[in-house]
Amino acid sequence: MATPKTRRRGTELEEAILHAAADELAEAGYPGLTMERVAQRAGTNKNAIYRRWPNRAALGVAAYRRLAADTLEPPDTGNLRDDALALLRAINCGQTSPAARVLRGLLTGVGEEPELREQLHQHAAEGGTKPWLEIVGRAVSRGEVHPGARHPRVATVALVLLRNEFLTRGLTTVDDDVLVEIVDEVYLPLIGA
Incomplete structure (x- = not known):
């Protein structure tokens, strides 16, 4: 039986x-x-x-x-520049992953569904910020940057600039020299490193 x-x-x-x-x-x-x-x-x-x-x-x-939960572990290289570059590189490489393909599919649906737009906005605010706040928090502790850099909008500027490259240029990956430029020319000067 x-x-x-x-x-x-x-x-x-x-x-x-x-x-x-x-x-x-x-x-x-x-x-x-x-x-x-x-x-x-x-x-x-x-x-x-x-x-x-x-x-x-x-x-x-x-x-x-x-899908995306375990894909983005904040690096700890001992300095903010290397941490920020490592994090941007991980995100950049991850743009061809199954999670990234799913996210692009979700993003294409936002125009039709305001509920989806709100859900994605909430997720981006929660999920994308955490690793950046962690690496900036360590940099503040080391004395590399001022404590005001812990603000979520400041800490995530490099991520926002990378997302802008994906969205405005329709790219799935960005050249490494662009990542270095984002960190060296915008991110570090902005947060006072």
Whole structure:
């Protein structure tokens, strides 16, 4: 006699849903992401998804966060210039990763869905800032920069300039000399290094 299949709950079910949503995003992009397809792929029903994520935009961003969660570890080289360059280089190389492809797909959907725009804006404010605040915080502790550099808008200027290169030029990677220029000509002078 076959043993009855146990029902997944809690974290196990959430992980299955996020994994399914990430796979759907990677295969079909944001336009092809549907609650029905994610539910089918995760082996659950739409109600289980809607109890955790109120709409497709929230699910898409949560799936992206899952993909991107472990990809950006703040470097600790002992000086801000090398930390900033290492961080920019990691982001630059990561632009061809599955997480980056998913993010580009999400970004193309923002014009059609204000909820997605808000979710992505919130994620960018939360996720992109943390490693920069960490490397700048260490630089402040070492006396390399003034404490005001810990402000999120100041700490993330190099990231914003890199994103600008991607968005305005339609690039998936930027030449290394551009990264060096961002750090040496703008970032370090701005934060007082």
